[in-house]
Amino acid sequence: MTDNEITVDEVAARAAAAARPFARTSPRERGAALVAVAGALEAAGPELVGIAMRETGLAEARLTGELRRTAWQLRLFADTIVDGGYLDARIDPADPDYVIGPRPDVRRMLEPVGPVLNFAASNFPFAFSVAGGDSAAALAAGCPVVVKAHSGHPELSRRTAEVVAGALERAGMPDGVFQLISGQENGVALLKDERIRAGAFTGSTHVGRMLADIAASRPVPIPFYGELGSVNPVYATYADAALLDGFVASVSGSAGQLCTKPGFLFVPEGAELSSVGDAAASVSEHRLLNPGIGRAFAQRRDDVLGAEGVTVLSEGEVRVDDAGQTYATPTVVTVDVDTLAEHREALLEESFGPLSVIVRYADRDALPALHAELFPGNLTSTVHARAEELADGSLSELVDALAETSGRVLFGGWPTGVSVTPAMQHGGPYPATTSDATSVGTAAITRFLRGVAYQGAPQELLPAPLRDDNPWGVPQQRSEPGHSTSWGSFAG
Structure with missing residues (x-):
């Protein structure tokens, strides 16, 4: 209808x-x-x-x-x-x-x-x-x-x-x-x-x-x-070419118009980032969904490119055709941690389109507190680390901070591409979602x-799943008489 x-x-x-x-x-x-x-x-x-x-x-x-x-x-x-x-x-x-x-x-x-x-x-x-x-x-x-x-x-x-x-x-x-x-x-x-x-x-x-x-x-x-909305921060303890190529692919997929696009990638200070420009240059232009989204992305891109302390790795391009549709290629910039914190109003807002920010950090131990301060609610957060770093427990404080503020915590890979599976959580603390459900x-x-309880109801008036004959054959959790006298025995 x-x-x-x-x-x-x-x-x-x-x-x-x-x-x-x-x-x-x-x-x-x-x-x-x-x-x-x-x-x-x-x-x-x-x-x-x-x-x-x-x-x-x-x-x-x-x-x-x-x-x-x-x-x-x-x-x-x-x-x-x-x-x-x-x-x-x-x-x-x-x-x-x-x-x-x-x-x-x-x-x-x-x-x-x-x-x-x-x-x-x-x-x-x-x-x-x-x-x-x-x-x-x-x-x-x-x-x-x-x-x-x-x-x-x-x-x-x-x-x-x-x-x-x-x-x-x-x-x-x-x-x-x-x-x-x-x-x-x-x-x-x-x-x-x-x-x-x-x-x-x-x-x-x-x-x-x-x-x-x-x-x-x-x-x-x-x-x-x-x-x-969500900016889905990614924290990496290294930054080789393979990781940076995967990052650009995730940022540019579907022209960056994905709620799980990585908006920020944290890498160690001194990491070689020259391959980002080459990877971004290889991405063909892609039409954004509609003229309104195109205009919003163009403005957001201008704001980021014009922010103080930003270094451009890939400027990207924005083109508007005669029908008013916007076509874009990836824009990637880099800042240091202090610049991100100081100019958070200009940089932290979600950029819905092929744009992302690489953040250079000097102190890995400072990342948990920084994350809690800057990213209070996200659909995803991601960790890229070497096997020995994951095994020695040195990242546990960071992982705890990510779990407190994210619906899904990834180890390796990229957050774009949400698998439809019974265990999936696609939600997160506000402002990612209004209610932290999936x-x-x-x-x-x-x-x-919603839960409904029936007390003292005759069998004939009970919903089928609660009747003793269980006509729908659904799982029933029964608390049989007499069991209350054994409470606490399993915990002891």
């Missing part, structure tokens, strides 16, 4: 009407529907990729891989919910001899929060857009989804929504379980609507914070999961669930 067919009020009403029927679908029914969506997206792949190339300027290989990731993410979520462990079903039968007083029958599980509003991202037109991670997680949880389309790829958004909604309908899911709207005004109006019970967003810090404040200021506040991996489903 698209936004030009019904009003925002009707969208909210349809989502609310679908909420209970959708929540009551079994994990196997819902999982089959997710698999059907995955297959439909793949079948429409050539058409969708062609539209995406035209609207975003991203390469065919990148978009084809991203669509594949999107489809297989849906399949992963399908298997996760069919297993049923995500429901965290806990059963405490009545126990008259409970050590702290008679215990009633109490049963708890996670249930869907209700309709979710997902603000689609610009830089991942598949993986973080209409059918991306937030939509997939909410659907897996049993929540109707309304997607606010991104203005950077409107045709792709409409066509993708048609594919997803059609597959869900054919799979027997309730009417209104997946809808699309467009326009900032409509998105804000829906976020304020009492029938929307959670929000998700991937985009700029300014817009994300504005939406988070709206969600928090409602008469009944709702959870809002916003991914706002938007990638199977744990993302739990954002759209």
Whole structure:
């Protein structure tokens, strides 16, 4: 269902009407529907990729891989919910001899929060857009989804929504379980609507914070999961040509328009950095996603190049064509630690595009405190060190500082390229995200669930996962009567 067919009020009403029927679908029914969506997206792949190339300027290989990731993410979520462990079903039968007083029958599980509003991202037109991670997680949880389309790829958004909604309908899911709207005004109006019970967003810090404040200021506040931005610092104890080549490749991939792009690389003072210019010069120009992002990148690049104490390693180029689209090649500069700290206002802001800063440090032991001061919240932080340095424990203080301020800590490699896997954490302390949850991996489903306990309920009125006959066959954690008398024995 698209936004030009019904009003925002009707969208909210349809989502609310679908909420209970959708929540009551079994994990196997819902999982089959997710698999059907995955297959439909793949079948429409050539058409969708062609539209995406035209609207975003991203390469065919990148978009084809991203669509594949999107489809297989849906399949992963399908298997996760069919297993049923995500429901965290806990059963405490009545126990008259409970050590702290008679215990009633109490049963708890996670249930869907209700309709979710997902603000689609610009830089991942598949993986973080209409059918991306937030939509997939909410659907897996049993929540109707309304997607606010991104203005950077409107045709792709409409066509993708048609594919997803059609597959869900054919799979027997309730009417209104997946809808699309467009326009900032409509998105804000829906976020304020009492029938929307959670929000998700991937985009700029300014817009994300504005939406988070709206969600928090409602008469009944709702959870809002916003991914706002990250500079993803990398700390290296050496700087050979291979490391610097990998750095430039990570900075320039998809024209640097990735939330995990390494914005800062720390290297020892005196490191030879001449190869950076050669590596950057070998990168062809790449179109940025839309004219607005192009203008913002050009301004940000000017600010960095004009900052005091900056030495240019690769100036890069910015070109605007007759259609207003911006094309760029990598810009890399270097500063020392003192300059970075002194001119933090000009240098620390995220540069969304192919730009990064190499920071020269003299004292490795000072890095943990510097990191805590300058980088309070990031999606990722990375360590590049030799094997003996990793083994001798000398980096433990730095690693602790990174873990306190980052959602993912990498050892070797580069943060671009977020694997969709059960253990993944794609989130981090503010300002990386508004809520330190993950938007990638199977744990993302739990954002759209809430705990409900049933006390003294008859079997006939319990949700299926909490009944003694367990018709869905989900894992149940039972605390049998009499066990309380053994508390503490395992710890002793």
